[in-house]
Amino acid sequence: MGCPLVHNALAALILVLLFKGSSVHSAEIGLLPDNITVLEGESVILRCRIDEEVTHKAWLNRSNILFTGTDKWSLDKRVTLLNSNNSDFSIHIEKVQVSDEGPYTCTFQANNKPRISHVYVIVQVPARIVNISKNVSVNEGENVNLYCLAVGRPEPTVTWKDQKYGMVSEGEFLDITEIKRQQAEDYECITHNGVAPPDRRKVKVTVNYPPMITDMKNMPAHLGKTAVLRCDAMAVPAASFEWHRDDHKLVDTYNTLRIKNEKTRSLLLFTNVTEKHFGNYTCFASNRLGSSNASILLFRPGALQGRGTSLHAGMSVSMSVWVSLSAALLLKVSI
Numbered sequence: 001m002g003c004p005l006v007h008n009a010l011a012a013l014i015l016v017l018l019f020k021g022s023s024v025h026s027a028e029i030g031l032l033p034d035n036i037t038v039l040e041g042e043s044v045i046l047r048c049r050i051d052e053e054v055t056h057k058a059w060l061n062r063s064n065i066l067f068t069g070t071d072k073w074s075l076d077k078r079v080t081l082l083n084s085n086n087s088d089f090s091i092h093i094e095k096v097q098v099s100d101e102g103p104y105t106c107t108f109q110a111n112n113k114p115r116i117s118h119v120y121v122i123v124q125v126p127a128r129i130v131n132i133s134k135n136v137s138v139n140e141g142e143n144v145n146l147y148c149l150a151v152g153r154p155e156p157t158v159t160w161k162d163q164k165y166g167m168v169s170e171g172e173f174l175d176i177t178e179i180k181r182q183q184a185e186d187y188e189c190i191t192h193n194g195v196a197p198p199d200r201r202k203v204k205v206t207v208n209y210p211p212m213i214t215d216m217k218n219m220p221a222h223l224g225k226t227a228v229l230r231c232d233a234m235a236v237p238a239a240s241f242e243w244h245r246d247d248h249k250l251v252d253t254y255n256t257l258r259i260k261n262e263k264t265r266s267l268l269l270f271t272n273v274t275e276k277h278f279g280n281y282t283c284f285a286s287n288r289l290g291s292s293n294a295s296i297l298l299f300r301p302g303a304l305q306g307r308g309t310s311l312h313a314g315m316s317v318s319m320s321v322w323v324s325l326s327a328a329l330l331l332k333v334s335i
């Protein structure tokens with residue numbers, strides 16, 4: 001690092017105090033100080049190249065004397081004299097802190113003239129997220145307000161990015177009004193100030209909604225064979241399922257009838273279909289936000305001309321299987 005020589009009134013004043021009796025020359029405002037950039041926590045060497053005929057020399061932090069010659073004035077253990085001879089006068093600062101930022105001055109007297117050299121220490125701190133919203137769980141339609149507070153020097157930028165759609169929002173706060181279930185995802189906060197790689201953290205937003213049965217099909221079954229009725233439901237939190245036939249709840253008999261519940265669906269398994277199994281089954285899916293039900297038929301092939309299913313979604317939805325009464329009767333009659 002260079003050591004531009006600058007004469008100014010303040011330096012002259014300091015020198016008057018330091019070196020009583022020395023003659024002081026006219027002030028001269030000139031070169032900008034050199035900047036030294038250092039990361040917080042690292043160490044820095046401040047070097048001053050001097051003339052050989054130097055009689056006095058000193059390093060100052062703002063107006064505080066750190067060293068005069070080899071005499072240490074500073075009480076700070078982090079500050080040490082690195083080298084002091086006729087051509088070089090350098091100090092070392094360890095574990096640099098933000099408070100160390102500022103102007104440092106090397107002054108010396110050569111040929112009976114005071115000389116001064118400035119260096120400006122800039123302390124940088126990598127951008128870091130210090131406080132961020134916790135993962136949140138809300139009901140569909142509610143508002144969500146996320147925050148992400150970051151520190152760093154220079155002042156970092158903060159952006160929010162959603163992982164699903166790649167949308168970016170500038171600033172520490174992200175507000176989502178009347179959130180929809182499709183907006184449930186990880187939102188990532190990214191802070192950056194060019195000092196180190198960006199700091200990133202994710203916040204998971206869970207959107208709760210009542211079950212919605214999405215897929216149910218009437219199923220044909222053959223006597224003596226296996227058969228499966230499926231009930232698929234979207235829900236957050238995951239739905240719990242129940243199967244009913246007429247007015248009674250079905251239970252897993254570990255024998256001819258098995259119920260297999262998965263995260264988003266329930267399976268009703270018939271291990272050996274007999275005539276009594278044909279009929280109308282209702283699936284109930286529920287969570288703490290609501291419930292939904294839908295009915296389907298397990299039918300003998302050829303016995304039913306089903307007209308398909310129709311689904312109605314809502315807080316408490318039933319899916320009706322529009323099968324003509326005659327078809328249903330036919331089914332019973334054919335047993």
Ligand SMILES: *[C@@H]1O[C@H](CO)[C@@H](O)[C@H](O)[C@H]1NC(C)=O
Binds near residue numbers: 033
């Ligand atoms: C030192 O940094 C300041 C602000 O950070 C800037 O204005 C100035 O130009 C820099 N000086 C040099 C010599 O780079």
Ligand SMILES: *[C@@H]1O[C@H](CO)[C@@H](O)[C@H](O)[C@H]1NC(C)=O
Binds near residue numbers: 085
């Ligand atoms: C002063 O010290 C520096 C660094 O140790 C060295 O390179 C230089 O030769 C020395 N100069 C004199 C005149 O001793």
Ligand SMILES: *[C@@H]1O[C@H](CO)[C@@H](O)[C@H](O)[C@H]1NC(C)=O
Binds near residue numbers: 061074099
């Ligand atoms: C420089 O001065 C500032 C302000 O007085 C102080 O907080 C800091 O610790 C000093 N740093 C060194 C290396 O002397």
Ligand SMILES: *[C@@H]1O[C@H](CO)[C@@H](O)[C@H](O)[C@H]1NC(C)=O
Binds near residue numbers: 131132
């Ligand atoms: C984090 O920021 C939030 C919002 O500004 C504030 O309410 C909370 O007290 C902060 N938490 C901590 C640990 O600083």
Ligand SMILES: *[C@@H]1O[C@H](CO)[C@@H](O)[C@H](O)[C@H]1NC(C)=O
Binds near residue numbers: 135203
């Ligand atoms: C928050 O969600 C994220 C992303 O899904 C996950 O990695 C993290 O463990 C969760 N944090 C807590 C405290 O549950």
Ligand SMILES: *[C@@H]1O[C@H](CO)[C@@H](O)[C@H](O)[C@H]1NC(C)=O
Binds near residue numbers: 224272274
């Ligand atoms: C299915 O049940 C019928 C009548 O109870 C029985 O005769 C038959 O062996 C069973 N088939 C199987 C594969 O268990």
Ligand SMILES: *[C@@H]1O[C@H](CO)[C@@H](O)[C@H](O)[C@H]1NC(C)=O
Binds near residue numbers: 282323328
């Ligand atoms: C099946 O049962 C449900 C509920 O009991 C009923 O609403 C529906 O009409 C029935 N479907 C047929 C085809 O009987």
Ligand SMILES: *[C@@H]1O[C@H](CO)[C@@H](O)[C@H](O)[C@H]1NC(C)=O
Binds near residue numbers: 316318319
């Ligand atoms: C099934 O859903 C229908 C339509 O939403 C509803 O009217 C009915 O009460 C539900 N059945 C039960 C037993 O919850």
